[in-house]
Amino acid sequence: MITNYPIMLRLEGKKVVVVGGGKVAERKVTGLLETGARVMMISPEATDELKRLADEGKLDWQQRLFSQDDLKDAFLIFVATNDTTLNQQIKDSAGCHQLVTIADDPDGSDFHLPSYFQRGRLSIAVATGGASPMLARKIREQLEQQFDETYEEYLDFLFLKRQWILQEVADATLKRKLLTAIVSPEFLNSNNREVDFQQLYEKMI
Template identity: 70%
Template sequence: MNSFYPIILRLNGKKVVVVGGGKVAERKVNGLLGTGADVTVISPEITEAIQKLANEGKIVWQQRTFSEEDVYGAFMIFAATNDRALNQKVKDSADSHQLVTMADNPDESNFHVPAHLQRGRLSISVSTGGASPTLARKIRVQLEQQFNESYEAYLEFLFLKRQWILKEVEDASFKRKLLAAIVSPDFLYSENREQDFKRLYNEQAGTFD
């Protein structure tokens, strides 16, 4: 069995096509929101949620059946209808370099969408390689409890402080010490991270003078 290669993609400005307008397509569309992708849904009918997104201008809905030209120029394609033959037609219409996933045939897809948890800059994905999406979702729920909403602000703090440390601190050993210290539970559960960081910096700076 060939294993999958995990990757996080930047979709900003990329054309993404979702063929289908039911609940499965709705989940795919919702997962694409906020990525900056140019999302087009191809389907004669769509759910109320997809219709709302189209009305708000967040996606484009083309109210018709699929044709081969719909995948031209698409970076990523979701075949998400309840018609197995149509999903296969979508796959067959794509070029070999295009990313295509079929909701009802993961073995013939060249990528899968894992169960996903997002906490600001923290992104955690869980995949069972198509063995059990149910188990992947179950694990994601467990991770949601472990990595709660507090991680969103914490990751933003880590990002900003890492940029500052790399720019302002010259001593390599001091850099490593600070970068290691800010990922400790003390900072995760701190009520005033900025103040705690200043205290840490001042305490440690003296040892590197």
């Protein structure tokens, strides 16, 4: 079986086009806005939430039918109209270097979206390859319970300590031991990670 390739994209400042203004478009636009992408949505109609985002200036809503020129300079293209034939035509008119996803044709898309959540620097995504978006959502909800808000601060701690260790600890074995030790329930649940780390470090050197 040929597999998909997971990737974390940086979209800040990039042009992303969403065609359609229904529930599906709303879900995609909401996620996209958090990335800092320049989101242009083309649709004669829009949900209340999408209208609000456009009114607030967060979303460039072109209130009209799709036209070929809309795809110019788009890095990603989300096709989410309720017209299956049109959806395919839009896909066909995109350049071969443009990544297109079609809401009603997983197999004809260049990519699809996983169910996803973030705890600071930790990102967790679940995909079922179109087998069951509902299952992806269910698993995501379970993981949200398991990886609760504690992880947000914990990831910041891990990030800073890892930088410090890489810079300050020359000995490869000690480096490895420290990096291993901070990834543990003790540090996750600690009330004072800095103090605990200092003690651990002094014991190890």
